[in-house]
Amino acid sequence: MGTEDRRLRERSTRHRLILDTARALAEREGWEAVTTRRLAAEIEYSQPVIYKHFASLDDLTEAVALEGFGELAEALGQARRAAGPGDAVHAVARAYTAFAAAGPALYDAMFTRATRLRFGGDDIPEQLAAGYIELHQAVATIAGDQDVETLTEVFWAALHGLTALTRNQRLRPGHEDERIDLLVSQLRG
Known part of the structure; x- marks a missing residue:
């Protein structure tokens, strides 16, 4: 043995x-x-x-992406737990954008390169679900009467859009915190 x-x-x-x-x-x-x-x-x-x-470079990229989703979930969870309910959405938003900025190629493997990984459906890999759950738990603290699922999807889409536009220098530099503050205040209603 x-x-x-x-x-x-x-x-x-x-x-x-x-x-x-x-x-x-x-x-x-x-x-x-x-x-x-x-x-x-x-x-x-x-x-x-x-x-x-x-078996292929696509399989390798997917393996990297899955690791990245696990790491993102961990970063979001740490931020959410450290912040407390009143500031969880802010903390998660900052953790998300910091994660993307720290590893742009990893973020690309997770979100922009073509993969077979899907968020919708019954066979969602655990690492993907974990990150979404962290976003969902943070958003639930401010959702009030709003649909938490839809609000989480909008929050995530907005974070991804801000991340992509910032990385590609399509937005004014130095205003990242202001944009996150505005996003969170709009989500709060």
Whole structure:
């Protein structure tokens, strides 16, 4: 059993190395730079080793995105719990935009690159659902008589839009906090 355990640990270590290297390379140079040839060179393994872990680069991107959704859920949850009910929406909005700004390539894998990951339906991956739940719980603190589901979707869409427009320098720089303040005040009604 010792040999099998070692092989499993080595496989897990290679898997982690591939994911970490893809993420780092994407953050440095963009997703276009993430190719099996480039990954193989970076991690010093052959391309077939990468394909033993991920059948395609799309599968690799989805694995990165799922990790990102888990990390986003954690960041949103920490912000929500630290803020308390009166300021939960504000804290979650700031955590969301900070998360996106800290890892633009990760955010792209999660939200802008084509994947098979879907939020609607019965087979939502746990990591996707967890992030939405954090948004929902924050919005529920201010929803009042409004439909919490719809308000959460609007909040999320607005955060994503602000994030994308800010990243692409389509909005005035230096006004991010003002925009979040306005968004939250509008949600409160």
